[in-house]
Amino acid sequence: MTGLVIEALTVAFGRFTALDGVSLAVDPGEVRAVIGPNGAGKTTLLDVISGITKPVSGRVMLGDRIDLTTRSEAEIARAGVRRKFQKPSVFPALTVRENLEIGCGPAVPAGARPARIASVLGEIGLGPRADIMAGRLSHGEKQWLEIGMVLAAEPALLLLDEPVAGLSDAETAQTAALIRALRRPDRAILVIEHDMNFVEAVADRVTVLHEGRTLYEGSLRGARSDARVIEVFLGR
C-alpha cells in the first residue's frame, strides 16, 4: 500500500512563504481534493510532490520508504507518481496514440504497450481520434488525453491539477465519472479544483489550504459549515 504522507512541508520563494508547515496524509484508495483561494499554495504542493520545486524543510513520503523531496522528477515518476498539469500538457507534434505510448513510461516493455494504450483510449473515449496530432484536439480532448497519459502508467499516486478547468458542464460530468472510475484500493488520488460541484462528486475528503497553511481537513459538508473556511473561501 502506497499512500502519501506529507510532513511539515515548508516552501519559500525568496521571502515569500508559499507553504508553511503543511501536513497531509492521503490513504491508498482515497480521492482527496485540495481546495483554497488563489495563492493558497495548491499548485506549489503538487510541484513539490512531483519534484519540480524543492522544499525548504519537511518530507513527502510515498509509502514507507521513498522521500520524494530527495528525488528528481523522472525518479518520482518512476516510483509511480503521475501528474496532470493545470494547463493541458500534451505533445502537440505527436499523435494521440504516440502521446499515450510515451505516457506508459520507460518501465513498461514495448510489447505490453499496445494493449495498455488500447484500454486507455477506451477509458478516455478518444479511440476514433487515436491517429491525429494532439495539437489538433479541442481543449476538452487535450484534458482527457493528458489524463490518459498519466493513467497509462497505472500510477500509485495520481495528482490532478484542475482537471475540469475550461470544460463545459457535460464534459465536467464526464470527467467526474472518469475520475470516480479511477479509484482503486491501491491508488491514492489528489485533486486540485475550484469547481465545488465537481469536488463533491469525486472527493472522499477535502483539505482546505489558505495562505500556505492547512485550514480544514474533513468532509466537504463539514468544510461548508466551518466558520473559518466560509470566511476565507466559500463565503466570498
Place this chain on the structure above:
Amino acid sequence: MSGAMQTVLAPPAGPARRAVRDPLVAGLVGLCLAVAVGLLVARPAPYLVNALGQLAAFAILAVSLDLVWGYLGILSLGHGLFFAIGGYVCAMHLLSHGVAVTGVLPDFVQFMGWKSLPAYWAGLDHPAYALVLALALAGLVAFLFGLASFRSRVNGVYFSIISQALVYVAMLLMYRNDTGLGGNNGMTGFPLLFGWPMGSPGVATGLAVAALVALAAVLAGTRLLVGSAVGRRMLACRDDETRLRTLGYSTTRLKLGIWCLSAMIAALAGILYVPQVGIINPRVLAPDLSIEIAVWVAIGGLGRLGGAVIGAVLVNGLKFWLSAAMPEAWPFILSGLVLVVVLALPNGLLDLVALRPRPTWLRSSR
C-alpha cells in the same frame, strides 16, 4: 524574453505535419548517390566537382544542427566548433602523412623554429586513428559542455549564447601561434591524400564522392533516428520538457546523447570539408560562421532534415556565385533572405512546397 525573439528561436511546434514516410529525404538521398555516380562517370570540370563536394559537406553540417535545433529545440550558435575539430584533426592527419612520406616539415612548424611535429601529433598519419580521434574529440567536448549545461538546466537563449561564447573562446585559442596547430595562419599546403598528390583530378572527384555518400548516409541515418521512438521523445522534449520528465524520462540523458551525436556529425562535415578547400584556419571558429549555419537551416526549413540540406545548398550555392560576381552585395542578400523567411515563410522554403494558403504568423493567436 520578448515574443518576437521567442518566435524566431522556437522550432515549429503546434500541429506539425509529421509524415511516416519522408519523400523529400528519400529523394535527396537518391539524388546524392546519383550525383556521386555522375561525377565518377562524367568527370565534369574540377571546380564544379569541388563545389559539389563542399556543398555536400555544408549540408551535413546543416543536418547536424537541424537534429538538435529542429527536433530537440536546442539552438547551438557554436556548431562551428565541432566542424573545426573535425577539420583541424583532418589537417593534422594530412600534414603528418605528408611528413611521413616526403620528410619535409610543414611551413608553420619551420616558422616556429621546431625540428619536428609536436609530440601530440604522434600517430596522426594513420587515417583510422585520425578519424576516430576527430569524432571522439568532438563527442567529448560536446559531452562536457552538454553535461554542464543540461544538468544545470541551461536552456533556450541562454544555451545559445553560451555555445556562441564557447566557439569564440576556441577561436581566440587557435589564433595563438604556440599551440602547434598553425596559429593565425592555420594549416595549409597538404601535399598528399592516402599517398595521392592532392591537386590531381582523381583526388578531387574522390573527395566529392565521399562527401556526397556521407551526406546520403547521414540523411538516411538521422531520418531513421527521428522516425523512431527516440525521435518521438525528442519532439516531446522539444515541446514540453517538464511534461516528459514527469512521465519518468531522463531528458538530460536524451539531450546529451543527441547533442553528442550532432557534434560528431558536424565533425564529420569538417573532416570532409578541409581536404577539399586545402586549408583550415581560426576563421572557421568565427561566431558569425556558426550563426550562418543556423541561417541555412532556418531558410531551408527547420525541423525537417531535407529542409536543412536545401537551405545549406541554396545559401552556399548562391554564396559561391554571388561572392565572386558581386562580393559587396552578398551580406545584404543573405540578410534579405533571412528577413523574407522570418516574415513570410516561418517554416523556411519548404513552406513554398507545401503551398500553404497563409503563413502561420497570420493565423497564430498571439
